[in-house]
Amino acid sequence: xxxxxxxxxxxxxxxxxxxxxxxxxxxxxxxxxxxxxxxxxxxxxxxxxxxxxxxxxxxxxxxxxxxxxxxxxxxxxxxxxxxxxxxxxxxxxxxxxxxxxxxxxxxxxxxxxxxxxxxxxxxxxxxxxxxxxxxxxxxxxxxxxxxxxxxxxxxxxxxxxxxxxxxxxxxxxxxxxxxxxxxxxxxxxxxxxxxxxxxxxxxxxxxxxxxxxxxxxxxxxxxxxxxxxxxxxxxxxxxxxxxxxxxx
Numbered sequence: 001x002x003x004x005x006x007x008x009x010x011x012x013x014x015x016x017x018x019x020x021x022x023x024x025x026x027x028x029x030x031x032x033x034x035x036x037x038x039x040x041x042x043x044x045x046x047x048x049x050x051x052x053x054x055x056x057x058x059x060x061x062x063x064x065x066x067x068x069x070x071x072x073x074x075x076x077x078x079x080x081x082x083x084x085x086x087x088x089x090x091x092x093x094x095x096x097x098x099x100x101x102x103x104x105x106x107x108x109x110x111x112x113x114x115x116x117x118x119x120x121x122x123x124x125x126x127x128x129x130x131x132x133x134x135x136x137x138x139x140x141x142x143x144x145x146x147x148x149x150x151x152x153x154x155x156x157x158x159x160x161x162x163x164x165x166x167x168x169x170x171x172x173x174x175x176x177x178x179x180x181x182x183x184x185x186x187x188x189x190x191x192x193x194x195x196x197x198x199x200x201x202x203x204x205x206x207x208x209x210x211x212x213x214x215x216x217x218x219x220x221x222x223x224x225x226x227x228x229x230x231x232x233x234x235x236x237x238x239x240x241x242x243x244x245x246x247x248x
Contacts (some may be wrong), residue, residue, distance in 0.1 A: 018146045028064055028085040032118040033081050037241070038129035039228035041185060041193050044109045045134040046235070050226055052081055052116070053099040058091030068102055075110050077129070080117040099227075099241040109133040127189060148172070148212070149181055150198040150232040153240060157247060158217075166228065166243075167215040168196055176205035180215040190222055196231045 021176040035053035042048040052234065061083050070079040109131050115123035126235060167183070183195040196214065220244075230238040 005103040016135050018177070018196055019116065021072055021092045024085045026086055027087060027177070028082055029123075030117050030119055030124055031048055031061075031081050032080075032116050032124060032128070033084045035190075035225065036079065036114050036116060036126035037191050037195050037229075038127050038189060039191050039227070039229040039237075040112060040130060040187050041195065041229075041231070042129070043132040043134040045106055047237075048104040048107050048129065048131060049097055049101050049237055049239070050077070050079075050104065050129060051115060051229075051239050051241065052079060052225070053073050053225065055243075056083075056094070056095050056098060056225075059096065060086045060089035060091040062094040063100060064101055066100055067244070068104065070104060070107070070112075070235075072108065075112045075198075077104065077112050077114045078117070078123055079114065079126075092194070095245075097225075097241065097243040099239070101237070101239045107131045144200045145195060147231050147233045148177075148198050149234065150196060150238055153228075153230060153238055155240065155242065155246065156229070161247060162221050163217050163219055164221055165195070165215055165217050167213060168230065169211065172198075172212055173207060175208050176201040176203070179212050179214050182214055184216065184218065187219075190224060190226045192218060192221075193228060194228065196230065196232075198233075 010210035037051040037053060041047065056213060063085045065081040067080040067082070071078070102116060112129050112131065114126045114128060116126045117123050149170040149172070150168050151171065154167045155164060155165050172178070178199045180197045180199040183197060185193040187193070213248070225244070226242045228240045
């Protein structure tokens with residue numbers, strides 16, 4: 001009887017361990033994004049980006065990957081947004097926004113059509129992105145502007161819901177650098193581009209770390225979901241989609 005009890009306990013432990021070790025099963029499917037945001041300020045020496053955005057209706061689904069294909073000959077960009085869905089997951093009706101930036105790398109100048117794959121395997125037109133020819137490089141920068149390093153971004157609504165305040169922060173590492181302007185560009189496809197430029201002096205420069213912070217009020221902010229696209233010194237960009245949750 002004692003041996004039978006021990007065997008039962010061991011069998012139960014082995015069963016529980018195997019059950020815990022077995023990964024949750026998921027299936028993969030394609031989900032067409034609701035919006036593909038395409039900033040307008042890239043030229044041919046930039047790392048061009050688009051941002052796919054939408055919402056899940058519950059927590060049983062999550063983004064798995066975003067595949068891209070760029071057809072340079074025909075000036076077309078193809079995006080496939082794959083998601084995983086947990087089998088046997090009991091979901092709740094929820095609103096879960098998602099957004100993901102897709103790096104396209106430097107592209108030759110031209111107008112590129114953007115297509116996103118749907119659940120049937122077809123590519124649906126989701127807009128376009130223009131790439132300008134890079135200006136002649138000056139002796140101090142690889143771009144027409146010197147952008148600030150940006151390490152933090154905060155967004156706050158004000159009593160006037162159409163005029164939120166956005167604050168950028170970072171660390172300047174030379175005494176000859178100082179924040180100049182936050183140039184704002186608002187495009188018709190619900191994209192607001194913020195270009196944080198630097199003023200550069202040339203005399204008595206010293207390597208020194210100085211924190212900076214700069215705020216700007218976004219006038220006439222759209223009532224619908226909007227991408228805020230912020231350029232930065234390192235050739236990348238910070239992207240944030242403002243959804244209805246941010247307006248609560």
